[in-house]
Amino acid sequence: MDVGILKTCGILILLLPAAGTVLVGALGRPVLRGRSHWPVILGVAGAVICSFVVLGQFGGVSGDEAHGDTQAVVSVYQWIATGAPETREAPAAWFNISFLFDPLTCVMLVTVTGVSLLVIIYSREYMRQHGHPERGYERFFAFLGLFVFSMCALVLSGNFLLLYLGWEAVGLCSYLLIGFYYGKPEAAAAAKKAFLVNRIGDFGFGLGILLIYLTFNTLDYQAVFGMVADRATASGAALTDGRITAIALLLFCGAVGKSAQIPLYVWLPDAMEGPSPVSALIHAATMVTAGVYMVARCGVIFTQSSLAMAVVASIGAVTALFAATIALTQHDMKRVLAYSTISQLGYMFLGLGVFAATSAIFHLFTHAFFKALLFLAAGSVMHAMGGVIDMRRFSGLRRIMPWTYRTFVIGGLALAGFPLLSGFWSKDEIIHAAMTRSPLLGAIGLLTAVMTAFYTFRMVFRAFHGAQRVPPGVHAHEAGKWILVPLCLLAVGAIGAGYVNVHIRGGGFLGFLEPGAAFESFLHPAVAPFASASHHASSEHGGGHMLMYLSGLLAVAGIGVAWWVYVRRPDLAGGLARMSPQAYDLSYNKYYVDEMYDAGVVKPLRGSGKLAFGIDEYVIDGLIWLVTAVPRLLAFGLKGLQSGSLQGYAVTMAAGFAIILLLVLWM
């Protein structure tokens, strides 16, 4: 491992997308116009190459041989001087711009930059049609470049300060891109909602970081994690369980907001008002996984607190199930996918909570491919349907859009956990780990898996099968190559990404496939605290093949039911809904959570806002009037002196000096 190369790559990964953004921002409108995608595509492509170079430094995906260092901290420069006195023991009198490279960083970098590149290429054609009437095109690509920069900063960071900056910056990009069609009231409202809900989580996250600084007197990962492992604080006192739990839970607040978990998930479905590539990239594949990444990164902290781990696991499991039930009944394709994203993120947190961090990150990795694929394919449908995405208004598209159909089915199979596709491998590992830990959590995982298969193929069958039907006045067409090429590449990923963690061995699944291979051993050093804290050997599946067959079977069953209900007996669908109207309504209306928040949080807040406004208007303004009346009276009295006359000023100064002199003498 060459630290110099790592440092150069880290800087380039940040600077290249940033340079693309600056270029588009400065020259987009006057010069580049329709070519605005080029600087960003080239910048992100450079970042992809650098990410792979970084990966290569760590021995690549196949490098399961353990060679020495698995971690490198690179300090780029000292940024902000802190208040701490500089001593030999604690030379951290600066907040540094520093990178932490380890296998986790590599996986995240490759995922983020790779998916980003494909999505940006896709956007070139998509945004031609869906850009803002006047000047949306270059703005869109500038924001995407900024997003890649921020996300990479978040991932590369070697300390909590840079992590926080990246965290907030991706939040800003998310806000800007959800509200991309700012002329549309829904989009503006969704952007605001996303921003505000995230503020709640980020407030906790910020407090957590402050608490870390108070406790350890530094924000550097290595220093903090080292002290946590030794159960020591900066002052030398022992680290109490309460303090570490508080830190972990506050940090988790941020993850709940950013990764859309209960109770802060409400912003993500609305975020689908943004352009489809944004939904694919930011609100499915990358940004929303930042919370998962953060918990995995802070494994040392989380695993020290069994309470925090239990909270992570249960919130993950409940969210996975809850969001899946909502996804069953939605009509908007992108909304179904949004709830499915929430549900899959729930799986990842479940994985983290049951100490299976490698599985959680593995699922993050595969999910990025197939969920981006699904969103982009849904975007392609929307593209063809003239902006309509409601499944009640079209059907039978498989002949019109054969490639979109094929890729969507592949993505759907992967999401449903169909055997041998990427989602199957990663999801199974999480369910397996959960089952070992607690049968209840495992059962929730399995139940969610059936539902996932059902709602995914409900989408497939309703949109692509049945009678061919398109919204009136729409010339339906298959998309061009700028859209189809990224789709096909992602489809390859959706099929094959799982195999980085599968090796051929006798007696495995189907007799020769054994999960838990290169990916796991590669990632293992970075998330070692999870493994050492858990007592089950996660790399050996043992009797787990039964579970694999079972979950595969459940996936097939879910798909089968969807087929039966939506293709074989289309009349059944309505019947099912009528059979239990309350349950259907509850799910369709998303458990009325938005309404509850509106009544329980928004209305009281608005009320208190009105109250505060009243106080401001009548009480405070009155006080201010009173306060300003004094200088005004003074001004009236001293009018001769205040009218800009030189003598007046001289007298004021002299009087001022006299007052000071009197005060001093009096003291």
Place this chain on the structure above:
Amino acid sequence: MGNASQYLVQLLPELIVTVGACVALFVGLTRGSAGRDRTAAVSLAALLLALLAALLIKPDPAASPPGLLLTSLVYYVRLITLAIGVLILLVNWHVPTQREQGEFFAMVLFSVVGILFTASANDLVVLFFAIELGSVPTYVLIGLSREDRRASEASVKYFFLGAMAAALMVYGFSFLYGAAGTTALQSGHAGALVSLFAADPVPSFAMIGLLLAVCGLLFKVAAVPFHVYAPDVYEGAASPITGLLGFLPKLAGFVALVKVLSACGWAMPVWLQWMLWIVAALTMTVGNVLALRQDNVKRTLAYSSIAHTGYMLIAILVGPMAGEGPMRDGVAAMLFYIAIYGMMNLGAFAVLAALSVRGEAAEEFSDLAGLSRRHPGAAVALAVCAFSLMGFPPTAGFLGKVYVFSSAFSLGDGDPFRMPLIVLAVIGVINSAIAAVYYLRIAGTCYLRDPLVETQPAAGQPLRVGVALCSLAMLVLFVWPKPVVEQAKLASDDLQIPAAAAAPAPEVAAAGQPD
């Protein structure tokens, strides 16, 4: 003691600027416009050359000429003055009428020389001369800056009030001389003044002298109640000169304040602490409250510049801290802040100068309405400067405020002035929240309102370059502040009064004596 050639090398930056000023005067006398137009270029060349010299020549205290003391403070002040001087020159490139170019740019350079000597002065008389050398040219510059009755009025007002403040200051210096028996400051070494203020009780002559001197310097930095001139003067001068006025006299005042206070050993008497405390609180509040009520952008920024003085006074109250991190050191924080302030303030005024409304520079808020649509570049620059003045990341102004406010927390637990300082920092934070109202109004007017008046870009490529550099510096110094912070810290460390550790260096002390 050094010899003459050593002195020349050590003072090379000052010499280059002085020579540049003289050359500019002569070039300005040439017949025909072609020759005169070169004065700005000559001055720029002098400043750049001096900047290079200042970078390369590390001040050596042992080689200080008589009456001067060359420390890291000199190094820092040289660099920021010359660097911002270059920006000032760029922004002022097209301000003077053709006839007056020679005088105008010579005055700018003389003022810069005055600031440079303020930093190195080691004698009350030299310090007084240096401050006045920095100030007198500014009176002239205001008058030259535009053909307007208001400019002449501002010039005369500033001159008379400045003379009054100078009288206060020099009166104070004379008391100090009377009490100490020497005019030498001997900064950095236990000198006559230090022992004077270490005595108990402090002789009243010395106290009155210090009070008068501080009050005279408070005029230079435009602190309440010596701020009254600022709004009129800032509004009267042409915008680019207002940008200069916000930096050079303030820098001179603060550096001189630091020098006088460190000569007195930084052990401020309680009454002086409380006086500065009240002045700082009033300065912030008065500046911000009055700025809120203005419709003239220049006047708003003038009042806001008073408020910024208040922030920096907090750091002055903290004083230098040996060995503490840069964030805990008041003087380092102040030195960093004033460099940032000079640039963001200059940038904001320069944008006003870059817009022409009905043949005049923009002044009112209504002139800025919808700027982002007509001149997006200018709007971005003004927004960056406004956000920086507000102290909002990602701009350097944020770091400046962080350093200044957090320095207020660095007094030890036992210090009785610890709590008052923290309260003062809180007042400062509240004030910067109030200030956000009018800074956001500036940025918001540019972006959210429809254009109301016809604006043309004013002539001048150098002006645009200056604006771009100012706003770019705000972003770059946020990302990479270390070089400036480190130099500021070094400069402050040189001011430490070693309580017992350092033996007085007789050589340098002798050099400081008036011959």
